[in-house]
Amino acid sequence: MKRYREFLPAVLEVQDSPPSPAGRGIIWCVMLTMSAALLWAAWGKVDIVAVTQGKIVVSELSRPVNAAVTAEVAAVMVREGMHVAQGQPLIKFNDGHLQAQIKENRLRRRINRFHIARLTLLNRYYHQGSVTAQLPPAYLQEDVALAEQAALRLTAEIEADRREKAVFDSRRAVLLAQLAEGQVEKALAENLLPLFREQYQALEALYQKKLTSRDSLLESGKKYTESRHRVVAAETRAQEVRDSLHQIDEEAQARTADKTHALAKESAERSDENRVLETQLNQLQSLSAQYLLRAPVSGTVESLVFRDAGGAVEPAQELLKIVPDSGERVAEVMVRNQDVGFLRPGQKAAVKISTFDFTRYGWVTGELRQVSADAVEDRELGLVYRAVISLKQRTLMVEGEEKLLEPGMQVTGEIKTGRRTILSYLLSPVMEALDGVGKQR
DSSP states (O other), rough: HHHHHHTEEEEEEESOOOOOOOHHHHHHHHHHHHHHHHHHHHOOEEEEEEEEEEEEEEEOEEEEEEEOOOOOEEOOOOOOTOOOOOTTEEEOOOOOHHHHHHHHHHHHHHHHHHHHHHHHHHHHHHHHHHHSSSOOOHHHEEEEEEHHHHHHHHHHHHHHHHHHHHHHHHHHHHHHHHHHHHHHHHHHHHHHHHHHHHHHHHHHHHTTTTTTTTHHHHHHHHHHHHHHHHHHHHHHHHHHHHHHHHHHHHHHHHHHHHHHHHHHHHHHHHHHHHHHHHHHHHHHHHHHHHHHOOSSEEEEEOOOSSTTTOOOTTTTTTEEEEEESSEEEEEEEEEEHHHHTTTTTOOEEEETTTSHHHHHHHOEEEEEEEEEESSSEEEHHHHHHHHEEEEEEEEEETEEEEEEOOOOEEEEEEEEEEEHHOOOOOOOOHHHEEEEETOOO
């Protein structure tokens, strides 16, 4: 038959040739493929996601660090993005005037303490009469010059007191010599008095018998009377000397009492001054502490205003922020108006970090935590809602190393709001077009 058809005209050859089975096979393959695609589109489903843009933040609010004084920045000890520990110095202000006051305060307190030690030794000398004119070794170790100065003053005061005591001792010695001389004169007069009395009485008896002259009697009476007066005068002079000695002793005691009182008064005044200075020192140190800013919590430095020294700050001025380590990392994203109606807390989300290519390093899974109750104005997106997506992890594996998700990293959050069939997804443009048929704006 084939040879027969070969000699027929072309038209008759085509008409007499049976159809090829390959064509039927292709047609059936196309029909089966389209049927399978239609079934897959009718039964297969895709995720409906709300695509949002935002950044990583810390759930705990950043801790602002503010200046408390008006001052000049002396040193900036941190840099943007640097991790700091709680209590670590951040910024140092120029507090030279305060340090000068603190230094002067400490010097005055030290001087007072050294003088109180000097006064204690001097008071001991006044009561005991002997003391070492040298401050204890602890004072020498603290300040040699000040200790030597106090020792020199103590020595001078002791020498001055000894000279004053020497004057009193000299006066006492003179009076004691006068008292001894008077006692000798009194003793002599008392010894001669009986003799003169006896002589006078004898001459008086002879005179009555007319055995002696009146002149002899008067001469004897004169000597007797003078002897009695000498005894009385010697006793009077001795009493005067004793009174002078008593007065000298009282003056010496009064002098010691006055000096002791003056020492106690000066020591009390210096102690009171030290207490006042200590209170002032505490105030100065508290004020000086405000000239050194320290980290309130452990975290990361951000929004650093000054990079180096020289700037001027005012009270309550915010100089930097600390993002706490303890805060949970979350994604804060902006949701468009057309998507917010489909969001509810608990929906799953995929957060892609712009810093790390998600096609190589993957993304972070999360869950929608909350959506703001009101919209805010965005210059590019218009009215948007703030939403918070909690992250399941704080790190991302990059080139074999775990990288911490830092606050401020830009993210794209894809929140799964539901599922729809592929067929409805493909037909949605057609349905929108049909919905607009026959309508005019």
